[in-house]
Amino acid sequence: MNIRNDPAVNSFLQRMPKKIQETFTDEQLTHLKLAIGARHWGKHAIDSRGVVKFFKYRYYFVLLAGRNRRELSEQEQKIAALSQVITTSIFCLFVITVLLLVIYLIKSSLGIDIFSNYSFGVWSWFKGLFK
Template identity: 35%
Template sequence: MPPTASKSPAAVPDAPTLRQRLLDKLPPALADSYSEEQIEGIRILLGDRTWGKHSIDSRGSFAIPFFRWRFYWVFLFGRNRRAYSRTERHLSLVMMLAMGAGFILLCLLLGLFGLYLLKSWLGIDLLPGSSLGLWDWVNS
């Protein structure tokens, strides 16, 4: 398509934020004069971030006294709406499995610790003459 050919902004399916931010605010004759390539270029330039709505979006900057630099901080929290690549899907699965295994292991260790303390509190001695010392540590 030659760059001078014009397309209506409605013909660009991938530009909802661009239309909302720019093209809908322009007079219709001017908005209709942009070609599809021009609209795509503007979308890339503006960074069409339809995923950029976060539950928590906290940003700020600060300066340290006696230094000429300014620093910024960003804290974003919200549901991930991006499409994962194959590598990200595999890493996400591995991390989810590792977190699940870690949670189960932590629960198991806390449960065994609680059962050991209960056994010691009731005075049950399963292996005479041996102790982990946990009951003495908790009592002290």
């Protein structure tokens, strides 16, 4: 098979002027195809791939996650910083909420009332979980 008939190589060649296309030898095109097609993305911390059948159609999914080793543009750096602030804020809010809940449950188990004759109902709900 002629390497120039390969769809990947043909697509590559179509994006350049005709006189440049003709300067490539078959050997050069073969090595270019190998170099372009053999991208090595490395190992990912999370690499999940699968297929889901939905009625008569099949859909594939790929979930990749890992450390970003690319150089980020200025806008990407701003988005990454904002995402990090939002993620950290949500995590801190979650931890603080859980700590307040634990402190409230400890206070209630010791019978300490902050407001007399008033309850948030959390202690009653918590005790009801274990009945």
